[in-house]
Amino acid sequence: MTAFRRPRGAVPRLPALTLLVMLGPVAAGLFGTLAPALGVMPAIGRVEPTLAPFGDLASWPGFGAAMRLSLVTGLAATAASLAVVVMVAACWQGTRAFRAMERLLSPLLSVPHAAAAFGIAFLIAPSGWIARLVSPWATGWERPPDILIVQDPNGLALIAGLVAKEVPFLMLMTIAALGQVEARRSMAVARGLGYARHTAWLKTVFPRVYAQIRLPVYVVLAYSMSVVDVAVILGPNTPPTLSVQIVRWMGDPDLAMRLRAAAGAVVQLGLVAAALAAWRGAEALVAMWGRHWIRKGGRGGGEGLLRAAALAAGGVSAAAVILGLAGLAAWSVAGFWAFPDALPDGFTLRNWMRHGPGLGAPATETAIIAAAATAIALVLTIGCLEAEHRFGLRLSSRGLWLLYLPLLIPQVAFLPGLQILMLSFGVTSGTMAVILGHVVFVLPYVFLSLGDPFRAWDTRYATVAHALGAGPDRVLWTLRLPMLLAPVLTAAAVGIAVSVGQYLPTLLIGGGRVQTLTTEAVALAAGGDRRAIGIYGLAQTAAALLPFAVALAVPRLVWRNKAALAHG
Amino acid sequence: MKNLAAAAILALLTLPVRADPDPGDWQAVLAEAEGETVYWNAWGGSTITNDFIAWVGQRVAEEHGVTLEHVKLSDTADAVSRVLAEKTAGQDSGGAIDLIWINGENFAAMKRNDLLFGPFAESLPNWTLVDVDGKTVTTDFTVPTDGYESPWSMAQVVFMHDTARLPEPLPDMAALLAWAKATPGRFTFPQPPDFLGATFLKQALYDLVDDPAPLQAPVDAADYDAVTAPLWAFMEELTPNLWRQGRAYPQSGPRQIQLMADGEIDLAISFSPGEASAAIANYELPDTVRTFVLEGGTIGNASFVAIPYNANAKAGAMVVANFLLSPEAQARAQDPDYLGVGTVLAMDKLDAAARARFDEIALGIATLSPAELGPALPEPHPSWMERLEADWTARFGVAE
DSSP, X not given: OOSSOOOOSSXXXXXXXXXXXXXXXXXXXXXXXXXXXXTOBGGGTBOSOOSHHHHHHHTSTTHHHHHHHHHHHHHHHHHHHHHHHHHHHHHHTTSHHHHHHHHHHHHHTTSOHHHHHHXXXXXXXXXXXXXXXXXXXXXXXXXXXXXXOTTOTTOHHHHHXXXXXXXXXXXXXXXXXXXXXXXXXXXXXXXXXXXXXXXXIIIIIHHHHHHHHHHHHHHHHHHHHHOOXXXXXXXXXXXXXXXXXXXXXXXXXXXXXXXHHHHHHHHXXXXXXXXXXXXXXXXXXXXXXXXXXXXXXXXXXXXXXXXHHHHHXXXXXXXXXXXXHXXXXXXXXXXXXXXXXXXXXXXXXXXXXXXXXXXXXXXXXXXHHHHHHHHHHHHHHHHHHHHHHHHOOOOOHHHHHHHHHHHHSOHHHHHHHHHHHHHHXXXXXSHHHHHHHHHHHHHHHHHHHHHHHHHHXXXXXXXXXXXXXXXXXXXXXXXXXXXXXXXXXXXXHHHHHHHHHOOHHHHHHTTXXXXXXXXXXXXXXXHTOHHHHHHHHHHHHHHHHHHHHHXXXXXXXXXXXXXXXXXX | OHHHHHHHHHHHHTSOOOOOXXXXXXXXXXXXXXXXXXXXXXXXXXXXXXXXXXHHHHHHHHHHOOEEEEEEESOTHHHHHHHHHHHHTTOOSSBSOSEEEEOHHXXXXXXXXXXXXXXXXXXXXXXXXXXXXXXXXXXETTEEOTTSEEXXXXXXXXXXXXXXXXXXXXXXXXXXXXXXXXXXXXXXXXXXXXXXXXXXXXXXXXXXXXXXXXXXXXXXXXXXXXXXXHHHHHHHHHGGGSGGGGSOOOSSHHHHHHHHHTTSOSEEEEXXXXXXXXXXXXXXXXXXXXXXXXXXXXXXXXXXXXXXXXXXXXHHHHHHHHHHTSHHHHXXXXXXXXXXXXXXXXXXXXXXHHHHHHHTOOOOTTOOOHHHHOOOBOOOOXXXXXXXXXXXXXXXXXXX
């Protein structure tokens, strides 16, 4: 034993490795975007730096409207999702209804965005299921009315679609956070002092919960502002949101349009940064007002109405996704299906027989990529957190932001640059490359999901164990990880769902050769054959849903005699 | 570290690079193709096309030992981007793409940027069967193909109408406008720059101009404003009478077909004379749908396959291109039970057995005969399409 103990083994190096895995691709990708944004693109003979691409971008007639759309839909979707989650949690936490919703909402997270968006589009369109159910007997519509609902210029349908998908995500994060803040005791005290349920929750639990779900909220904001697949399906096109337009320019056969696309990507990045700053400012204002509100000591009332409204909001959001999926299921077995029939003329297995055999290979590829990327992300995340615990190698708050960069930067802004990097270093496209590419996106989600529960673990258990003679490794493997089984599995399920849903990274890094359920589904979506979309959407959903079922069921089975652990 | 990277790059550069196959020596091409895997990047949005490509894969595997993988694209430009990215990164061999389904502006862009392998097309054994004189297979949107792409199907604009609601064909664009004004909200087209939407603009322009000659030359050579003035006047009147008053558009041809199946629209443009029949057979359209062409004729073009300059399996790709030109593949492609597209072969160059394959095909209830289709109008120069797309977007595509 030497006089001083240096950290040994792999654990202390993991934080640096993690940052390298994250920062290398992002930095290179950003460089790959910045260069063409400044007019440098040797492949088409542009080598002189210039600001001309930004001028070109500003002269595109839809520029202002596209920026406004990105900003407004992103902020509105985030605010609405957070409001629904907070209302439901405040009014219903600890009740049987809440636990039912918990079981219902969490798996909904795994429904891929594109599949959910298609389902919702079919529900609310003038020729959709809702209109069919009430036609023609109630409305007199023999033909779909010519009303603009889906793809409306204000992006309302897009906001609705995003809310339906982000509520489950924030709800899951909130539930994970609730396990760490001892909400039950605070509630008991506040209720004992005569506060109404929702007032008690908002005043005593919410501030602590929000501190834990702040980063997920930021991720929702950044994601909603820059999403491509949902915006293509539900969002307007005259003009589209900025990110959709960037993807269109990236795909323009006129290669000089890449310069404008790159400039747009830089602007999109700035927009996201500005929106995050604005949100942060709003947090401070709300906190100031909140402290004043808490000090006043009002006990609150009108509970019944609010509780009903909260239940309705959560219910509608869940129902939209579930009924949408039911619509996909119906289309997958539909014969000819005309308006205003509520159901198809006939049901047929022909669609499944046609597309079913093709599902096997992409499903296997999807599973391999998701499992490998999630495993890598979990090892790195737990390693980082453990290093932080043992050696105080804490990521500074700036380091944390870097870790989240891949979620806060629009994918389209740095993926093409990433693709060029991998090619230049001879990393050929293939499953391995795609796995590494997915790690960039999976890792932050796994970290987001696991970091707070991991840190909130009561280290007095470790102190006691050390006193009884256990080393740090033994504490990790036999005490900490088993006690954190529920959050670890939840993080893994989140990681798998994220991997399953990736489209652009799979397409760009895989060179189109790596075909997952998602790349197949989005390629089909370009067509619009609802039967094929239904089949691939269901398969994609199943791929992401299964891990959540496992994440919910296993802790309950393993810890069925230790209720506090079973709920993480 | 720097030295290591340099050594790695050097090692990559000095790897033995296989010489490109010589298209003139077909036996050598066949020998080299055996065992190769060809990644065919083709638009994956149409399930019947996907099924056809899967069948081609089976056949070339049986005949030539070539494995065909269909890389399903949502946009052909993705493949162009990929080849460009590889060139930027200096990957001049062993590229990810071996064959691309391509035409028009994508071909023009790749040819202009030296991203294609060739010339190879006119050395393919089945090239002798191609209808070089009667069909536009050696120019692509007026750009000479120069053997850098090989044709595999012919397409021509037709309009699909639901006879339950729009019984009679419309003879020209003036009639279309009059009908749209009388029944607003029952027509739309995929939003340009979708190629089908852009095709509608070109078709309307053809129908409305007095003299179509300038369309065959680059747009800069013409008085653009004067030539397109009638088109924009027409669009100003038509747009408020479109589906959703022109405030939203379907994003692709198949979505437009879904709108027709949902009864939202009664008239739709298609670039495939057999598409309506195939869609009816697949429950995607009601069986009351029929097709028509305008009295002044409609635009036609060919679909091609091209091989990137850095493709990994050039021999295999040529074998697939040649198989696509075989009477067996061409007859299957023309059969509406499978695909329903026009053949690029000349019937008088085929032997009796091959011709019989084509004679047996039942075209389908909604498909016009070649005589009814009439001669196709040639595609305008690609620069027209780019200019029309940009102009339409500025006028109608970003209205708030």
